[in-house]
Each structure stands twice: as structure tokens, then as C-alpha cells.
Amino acid sequence: MIGIFDSGIGGLTVVRAIMDKLPDYDIVYFGDTARTPYGNKSGRTVVNYSLQNTEFLLDQGANLIVMACNTASSVATETVQARFNLPIYEVITPAVNQSLKMSKKMAIGIIGTRATISSGVYEEKIHEKVPDARVYSVSCPLLVPLVEEGWLKKPETRMIVKKYLHPLKVRQIDTLILGCTHYPLLKPIIAHKIGKRVSIIDSSMALAEEINHFLAENPQIDQGLSKNGKADFFVSDVTPQFEKTARSVIKQHITLKHVSL
Amino acid sequence: MIGIFDSGIGGLTVVRAIMDKLPDYDIVYFGDTARTPYGNKSGRTVVNYSLQNTEFLLDQGANLIVMACNTASSVATETVQARFNLPIYEVITPAVNQSLKMSKKMAIGIIGTRATISSGVYEEKIHEKVPDARVYSVSCPLLVPLVEEGWLKKPETRMIVKKYLHPLKVRQIDTLILGCTHYPLLKPIIAHKIGKRVSIIDSSMALAEEINHFLAENPQIDQGLSKNGKADFFVSDVTPQFEKTARSVIKQHITLKHVSL
Numbered sequence: 001m002i003g004i005f006d007s008g009i010g011g012l013t014v015v016r017a018i019m020d021k022l023p024d025y026d027i028v029y030f031g032d033t034a035r036t037p038y039g040n041k042s043g044r045t046v047v048n049y050s051l052q053n054t055e056f057l058l059d060q061g062a063n064l065i066v067m068a069c070n071t072a073s074s075v076a077t078e079t080v081q082a083r084f085n086l087p088i089y090e091v092i093t094p095a096v097n098q099s100l101k102m103s104k105k106m107a108i109g110i111i112g113t114r115a116t117i118s119s120g121v122y123e124e125k126i127h128e129k130v131p132d133a134r135v136y137s138v139s140c141p142l143l144v145p146l147v148e149e150g151w152l153k154k155p156e157t158r159m160i161v162k163k164y165l166h167p168l169k170v171r172q173i174d175t176l177i178l179g180c181t182h183y184p185l186l187k188p189i190i191a192h193k194i195g196k197r198v199s200i201i202d203s204s205m206a207l208a209e210e211i212n213h214f215l216a217e218n219p220q221i222d223q224g225l226s227k228n229g230k231a232d233f234f235v236s237d238v239t240p241q242f243e244k245t246a247r248s249v250i251k252q253h254i255t256l257k258h259v260s261l
Numbered sequence: 262m263i264g265i266f267d268s269g270i271g272g273l274t275v276v277r278a279i280m281d282k283l284p285d286y287d288i289v290y291f292g293d294t295a296r297t298p299y300g301n302k303s304g305r306t307v308v309n310y311s312l313q314n315t316e317f318l319l320d321q322g323a324n325l326i327v328m329a330c331n332t333a334s335s336v337a338t339e340t341v342q343a344r345f346n347l348p349i350y351e352v353i354t355p356a357v358n359q360s361l362k363m364s365k366k367m368a369i370g371i372i373g374t375r376a377t378i379s380s381g382v383y384e385e386k387i388h389e390k391v392p393d394a395r396v397y398s399v400s401c402p403l404l405v406p407l408v409e410e411g412w413l414k415k416p417e418t419r420m421i422v423k424k425y426l427h428p429l430k431v432r433q434i435d436t437l438i439l440g441c442t443h444y445p446l447l448k449p450i451i452a453h454k455i456g457k458r459v460s461i462i463d464s465s466m467a468l469a470e471e472i473n474h475f476l477a478e479n480p481q482i483d484q485g486l487s488k489n490g491k492a493d494f495f496v497s498d499v500t501p502q503f504e505k506t507a508r509s510v511i512k513q514h515i516t517l518k519h520v521s522l
Contacts, residue, residue, distance in 0.1 A: 034296065040502065041498050042498050045295050045498045114502070145405075149402055149403060237302050
């Protein structure tokens with residue numbers, strides 16, 4: 001089945017996109033809610049957590065892994081891909097590819113956690129393909145806690161989003177990558193503050209599309225994936241707040257199973 | 262020596278108070294920065310972490326433990342005290358005792374993390390001593406991330422503090438307990454928003470005073486504590502952000518040692 005992990009709530013936006021695109025495929029999700037958030041932790045710690053999370057998903061029968069967390073994707077992809085011999089997807093490349101399709105002026109903004117932004121991975125991947133693209137990035141560490149609190153429409157959230165986006169507005173970007181899987185939940189505010197001329201790239205849709213293509217072209221891997229339309233949700237900590245948000249993102253009744261890593 | 266643990270930055274305010282009150286006593290501090298924050302996690306998870314942190318401090322030679330985290334103090338004190346046979350201090354009781362000394366109208370407000378507030382431990386301890394006290398509590402989950410970002414004076418922080426304190430202002434409390442060791446770093450804003458007629462209780466000073474009394478009355482325990490004025494700081498994750506904040510709270514050069522639990 002398809003195994004998906006994240007530090008917590010954000011990865012559920014990816015689960016939702018994969019469920020919409022590949023509704024028959026069985027999914028096992030792991031949210032590391034006992035150690036969330038990843039975005040303000042060191043690279044070494046996030047690599048260790050990503051290896052443990054991947055091991056857990058393999059034990060559950062996953063044979064394709066999605067790292068549905070930009071922080072993990074930014075700092076742990078190489079190590080996880082080197083350690084495990086199966087397809088490992090991350091959320092950076094699909095967003096980069098889509099941003100290069102959308103941007104006319106090649107002036108691209110990126111927002112993400114402190115760990116993601118300081119890794120420089122988005123700039124690197126964009127410049128590999130378009131060396132003279134102008135790329136501007138801003139770390140927005142308070143957006144994850146605001147989303148996890150459900151403050152999706154409050155005036156304080158609007159003010160903080162406006163403050164974070166200001167340097168990108170000044171640079172007149174025409175494309176903005178949401179470099180954290182939590183941020184799609186703030187898309188209405190972000191779109192309003194950055195202005196309607198800017199295309200907003202949400203990696204979850206692009207990622208689901210890419211997996212779909214990959215499976216069509218690799219039938220031997222596709223045949224190994226079970227297709228009963230089932231989804232299992234594991235978390236390392238169960239709290240009422242997380243259960244509530246998970247149900248509203250997935251838009252159906254789900255049962256969270258507790259597991260200690 | 263005196264062992265002190267916390268989920269991260271907050272406990273350093275307690276370390277500072279103990280260093281000021283008992284400057285000769287050796288201290289070993291553990292900050293669980295790889296799993297921070299505790300305040301939005303379940304009681305079960307916080308109890309497990311507290312047991313592991315205490316074990317680690319014992320291995321380093323601690324023979325008196327301070328749980329310098331209100332979330333851990335609220336949900337894990339009984340279990341930790343039952344498991345280990347040595348003096349275990351928590352941050353709730355000293356703050357409660359001091360609030361009862363200060364309050365004239367017995368109208369006491371408490372602010373804390375979601376886990377601390379939903380435990381109801383402050384209300385319980387206050388009502389044990391003053392059954393008809395009026396107690397009002399508000400969980401303020403965004404204050405920890407704001408402190409950890411160093412947004413101590415920003416207008417957004419002022420707005421959020423004002424919003425959280427509003428229900429306590431309406432109830433005309435005369436005493437406010439800062440029920441999280443991060444909050445003393447926001448004391449100027451909190452004092453301004455709640456108004457100057459309200460006494461603000463910061464548990465770290467009261468706790469250091471209580472330990473001082475206890476050691477004076479228990480010389481056999483006092484003799485077991487080494488007194489070379491040394492302090493060791495261990496963390497489960499090292500980030501530049503944490504190092505910067507730690508030095509500004511402790512107000513001297515410190516070296517953080519990394520340890521995996």
C-alpha cells in the first residue's frame with residue numbers, strides 16, 4: 001500500500017489529495033504528533049525521525065513512501081532514499097516543477113518553516129533547471145502553530161501572514177510556493193495578502209498527479225499496491241484537537257490508532 | 262546535584278531563579294528540545310517523557326529533581342513521585358501558595374498551555390486551601406511559539422495576549438498566575454494588558470525560595486548536594502535559535518551538550 005508520513009496535521013492535506021486522485025489505493029498514514037513540530041528542529045533530529053517513521057510504515061506493509069512534510073523532504077530525502085530500496089516521494093520536486101510551469105517572469109517566492117527555508121533546497125532545485133530565476137524565500141515559523149490552533153481566519157493570523165509576505169510582495173513575485181503542507185489551510189488569507197496576480201502552488205495536488213503518472217508507467221509497482229479503498233491512520237499521540245482537525249481535513253469519519261515509536 | 266528538566270526554553274527561567282537563590286549548588290539541566298512543546302500533547306505522552314527525563318537526570322548524578330515545566334508538573338507529578346524515591350519539586354504548588362498570600366479578593370486567574378489548563382490542577386490546589394475562592398483559567402496555546410520565536414514585543418503578540426486575557430479582565434481578578442515557565446518572558450506585555458491592580462505570580466522565584474527552605478530544614482539532603490557553582494546544560498536537539506535564547510535567559514555563556522533519549 002501507499003505509506004505517508006508527516007509531523008502532524010499538514011500531511012493530511014496530502015492524504016486528501018491522494019485519496020481524491022487514487023481513490024482505490026490503500027493508504028497507511030503516520031502522523032508523528034508526539035514529536036511535532038519538525039520545522040524548528042535540527043536537520044539531524046528530523047533525519048532520525050524520518051528514518052523511524054519510514055521503518056514503521058514498511059512494517060505496516062507500505063511499498064511506496066510519501067514524505068508528506070516539507071521539513072522532512074528538505075533535509076532527509078537523500079538519507080531515506082539511500083537507506084530503503086523502494087520508491088520514496090517527497091513534496092519539494094512536484095511543487096518546483098509546477099512553479100516553473102506557472103511562472104512567466106521567473107520571479108518565485110517560497111514560504112516554509114525555518115528548517116525548510118534554511119536548507120535552501122527550493123532555490124537549489126529551481127536553479128538546477130532555470131539558473132537565472134529570481135527566487136526569494138521567507139521562513140514563517142508561527143504559521144504552523146496558528147494552523148494547529150485552528151486560527152484560520154482570525155485578524156491576528158491575517159496580520160502575521162501580511163508581515164511574513166511583505167518582503168515577497170516588494171520583490172513582485174508572480175508565483176508563490178506554499179513550502180509547508182500546513183499552509184494550504186491558510187490559502188484564502190495568503191491569496192488575499194499576496195494579491196491575485198500571484199499564482200499559488202500547493203504541492204499536494206502536484207504530488208498526487210506525479211504518483212499517478214509514475215504508477216501508470218510502472219505497472220510492476222502498481223500491481224504490488226493493494227486497492228480496497230482503505231485508509232489507516234496512526235499517530236504517536238492522540239489529542240482531541242488533532243482528531244477534530246484531522247476529520248475536517250479528511251472530510252470523513254476516521255479512527256486514529258495510537259502507536260509509540 | 263540539583264536536576265532540572267523542561268520541554269525547552271521555559272525551564273531556563275527556573276534555572277536562572279535557582280542560580281540566583283542558591284549560587285553554589287551544582288545544577289544539571291535537561292531541555293527536551295527534540296520533542297518540544299509538551300503543552301499541546303496528551304497526558305500519557307507527557308508522563309512518559311517526564312519519566313525518561315528524570316531517569317536521565319538521575320544518571321547524571323541528580324539527587325533532587327525539579328520539574329520546571331507546568332505541563333509536566335500538572336499531569337506527571339504523581340507518577341514521577343511514585344516511581345522515584347527522592348525529593349521531586351514541581352512548579353504548581355509554590356505558585357498556588359504565593360497567589361493565596363497575595364490575593365485580597367480571592368479572585369485568581371490562571372493562564373497556561375492547553376494541557377495544563379485542562380488538567381484543572383490549579384483550581385484543585387487552590388480550592389483545597391480556600392474552598393470559596395473564585396478561580397478562572399484560560400489556555401493560551403500560541404504564547405509558547407511566540408516566546409520561542411523571540412516575538413516578545415511585537416504588536417501581534419500584544420493583540421494575542423490581549424485577546425487571551427480579556428475573559429480574566431472581565432471577571433476582575435486581582436491575582437494572575439503565569440502557569441507556564443515561558444510566560445515570565447512576556448511579563449511586561451501581560452502586566453500592561455491585565456492592568457496594574459493585578460498581582461502577577463511567577464512560579465520560578467517562589468519555587469527557588471521553597472527549595473531554599475527545604476534544604477535549610479533537611480541538612481542530610483543538603484549535604485548530599487555538591488556545591489561547586491557548576492551548571493551543565495543538556496538538550497535533546499541543538500538549534501541556533503535555542504542557543505541564542507538560552508544565553509539571553511541565563512545571562513552568561515553556556516555550552517549546550519546534545520543527548521538522545
